Every structure is written in structure tokens, then in C-alpha cells.
Amino acid sequence: MSGSLLPGSSETSARRATLVQRPRPRAPKGAELVRFRLPDCPGSIAAIAGHLAAYEVDVLRLEVLGCQGGYAIDDLLLSGPGLDSALSDLPAPVSVLARRPGIDLRDPALAMASACASVTAAGDGKEAHRSLVRAALELVFAEAGLLCLRQDDGSLRIAASTEPDVPLLVDGNSASLLSSALYSGECLTADGRIPWAPPGYRDNLPSGAVAAIPGGSPASLVLVLLRDDPAPFVAAELDRLAALVGVAVGTLQLHEGRRAWQPSAGFAL
Numbered sequence: 001m002s003g004s005l006l007p008g009s010s011e012t013s014a015r016r017a018t019l020v021q022r023p024r025p026r027a028p029k030g031a032e033l034v035r036f037r038l039p040d041c042p043g044s045i046a047a048i049a050g051h052l053a054a055y056e057v058d059v060l061r062l063e064v065l066g067c068q069g070g071y072a073i074d075d076l077l078l079s080g081p082g083l084d085s086a087l088s089d090l091p092a093p094v095s096v097l098a099r100r101p102g103i104d105l106r107d108p109a110l111a112m113a114s115a116c117a118s119v120t121a122a123g124d125g126k127e128a129h130r131s132l133v134r135a136a137l138e139l140v141f142a143e144a145g146l147l148c149l150r151q152d153d154g155s156l157r158i159a160a161s162t163e164p165d166v167p168l169l170v171d172g173n174s175a176s177l178l179s180s181a182l183y184s185g186e187c188l189t190a191d192g193r194i195p196w197a198p199p200g201y202r203d204n205l206p207s208g209a210v211a212a213i214p215g216g217s218p219a220s221l222v223l224v225l226l227r228d229d230p231a232p233f234v235a236a237e238l239d240r241l242a243a244l245v246g247v248a249v250g251t252l253q254l255h256e257g258r259r260a261w262q263p264s265a266g267f268a269l
Contacts, residue, residue, distance in 0.1 A: 014047075017168055018126055018160040020133045020145065031060060031079045033103040033141065034087065035231060038094045040072040048076075055082030060103040065236045067200050069247030073097070073234050075267040077105040112240060115139045116247045125255040129160035131221065136213075137162070139244060140237040140261035142225040143206050148175075150182055150220045159221075165204045174198045181212035182219045187238040188212045192226055209233055213247035221252075239263060 027033065038044045047060055057080030065073040080086075085094055099132060106114075115135035122128035133145040147160035148170070156170040173179065177196035181188045190196050192207040208227035217219045223245050225233070 005126070012228050015145075017158040017164075017166070018130045020130050020137075020162045020163055022143075022162055023134060025104070027077065027102050027104040027107075028060065031077055031104070032083060033098075033100040033105055034076050034078050034096060035065075035098040036076060036094060037075065037097050040067045040070055044072065044094075045074065047091070048074075051089075052078065052080070052083075052086050054187045055086035056084050057083050057151050058082045061236050063105060063108065064189065065234050075105055084258065098141070098227075098229060101140050101239065108240070111139055112243070115244050119248045121252050122251060122255075125252055126159075128248060128251050128255060131162045132244070133162065136223055136225055136241055136244060139240055140225065140233065141227070142211075143208075143228045144226040147223050148178060148222045148224065151223075156222075165205045167198075167201055170198065170201055175201065177210065177212050178222050178224065182216045185214055185217070185219050186236045187214070187242055189233045189238070191230060211238065211241070213238065213241045213245050215249045221245075221249070 009077040036048065038048060038256075040137045040151070045062070052059060057078050059076055059102070060079055061077040063075045065075060067073075090096070115138060119128060119131045120130045129147050133147050137145050144162045146163065146166060147159045148156040149159050151157055151169075154171075154173065156175055158166055158168055160172070170178075175197040177190050178190055189209060189211045192202070192205070192210045196202070196210055206226040206228045208229045209232050210227075211225045213223040213225075216224065225243065227233075
């Protein structure tokens with residue numbers, strides 16, 4: 001995708017970023033998504049399930065996200081009156097990476113299909129921008145998201161955002177993480193407390209983990225997701241987000257093609 005896919009800087013500078021409404025919680029009442037880090041060995045899941053059962057906590061759903069360095073990262077959708085006590089009394093070396101009340105744990109294939117469908121169903125580019133950010137938030141838990149489009153002068157325009165008070169234009173040279181993702185074409189993550197973008201750009205955004213997912217070839221847009229806590233974005237999440245951004249790029253190209261081709265007056269389709 002080249003810069004011509006996106007509106008020119010003179011046109012975009014006069015536009016406002018599209019505000020994205022955060023998805024509503026979909027989990028069963030009282031359920032909570034908990035991300036665990038536990039030893040990657042036989043019996044670990046059974047041991048955790050037994051521990052939770054002792055505190056009257058039900059495991060509603062489970063997903064193994066990946067393994068690295070002898071540890072596994074697992075998401076469990078849990079419900080029960082003793083959840084707080086169970087998590088405060090976990091056996092070593094099991095640890096909790098994140099807790100998200102009200103966040104559902106959906107089947108990965110169905111969640112991915114739903115996310116892609118919401119983006120491809122967009123009626124125009126602006127709606128596609130909004131749908132991409134919202135679908136990404138639903139695909140992986142995050143508290144904020146925005147979509148940046150690279151302009152001809154190297155600056156970044158915020159096309160869609162969950163936050164209404166972020167600057168519309170950002171100097172690409174000062175947005176280090178985003179520029180690195182754009183020029184490398186790789187998904188990048190960082191601790192949100194580091195200067196991954198200018199201070200004014202980060203003031204109204206969460207300070208937890210941040211992920212930057214570029215799209216296009218060469219990359220002309222980057223999707224940014226942020227969490228309230230430092231729970232890292234794992235490889236499985238980044239892979240899903242990269243696939244979703246790829247679908248969005250194709251959708252945006254179709255919309256740009258429709259804009260570029262206008263039938264002559266009196267021409268019958």
C-alpha cells in the first residue's frame with residue numbers, strides 16, 4: 001500500500017479523528033478473564049483447576065496462548081465467590097499477569113471471523129477505520145486503541161481513536177515505536193511508561209503495555225493498542241492483530257478504488 005491509498009495531507013489535516021466506542025462487556029455475569037503464567041509441564045492446568053475448585057471457582061473456558069522459556073501463558077474465564085482468595089493464594093511459581101472483569105474468552109476462530117467480518121462490512125474508509133480499532137479491542141483485551149495513517153511528509157494522522165483528546169497530527173520522528181513499526185514492517189511492543197511517543201500524545205492514553213501493528217506494503221498505517229496494566233501482548237495476539245490489519249488494508253484499498261473511479265454523468269451501470 002502506498003501513500004496514495006490514503007487522503008492527502010492537505011485534505012486530512014482538516015478532518016477530525018473518528019471517535020471509537022469501546023466494546024461492551026460480553027462475558028457471563030460475574031465472570032472474569034484471568035491470564036496466568038505457569039510452568040509448561042504436564043499437570044499444570046489440572047493443578048490450577050484443582051486449586052480454583054477448592055475455592056469454589058469454576059473454569060468456564062480456557063485457552064493456551066503460547067509457551068516460552070519453560071512457562072505457558074493461559075487465559076482462563078473464571079467465576080466464583082472465592083476468586084480473590086484463590087488468586088491471592090496461588091502456589092509458586094504460578095502468577096497472574098492480568099485480570100479483566102467482564103471480558104469474555106471467545107473461541108479464537110469465531111472471534112477472528114467476527115473481527116474480519118466487521119471490517120469488511122464497512123461502507124466507506126472512515127467506517128473501516130472505526131471498525132478496525134473496535135474489532136481489535138474485541139479480539140484482544142485492551143483499554144484503548146487508535147489508528148495512525150502515515151502522511152507524505154512523514155507525520156502521522158490519527159484517523160480513529162477511543163480517546164477524543166489525542167493530537168490529530170504527530171511528528172513521525174518523535175513517535176519512536178510507531179515509526180519503528182512502520183519502517184520495519186514488524187509488530188512491536190513496549191512498556192507504556194517509556195517515551196514511545198511525544199508526552200502530549202501519551203497524556204490521555206493508558207500507561208500500561210502498548211502494541212504497534214503496521215499494515216500495508218510499504219507500511220502506511222499502524223494500529224496502536226494500549227492496556228491499563230503492564231500485561232504484555234503475547235505472540236498469538238500480535239499474529240491475530242496482524243492478520244486483522246491485513247484484512248483492513250485490503251478493505252481500504254477497495255474503498256479507495258471506488259473513490260478514484262467515478263462514472264461519467266449519464267453513464268448507466
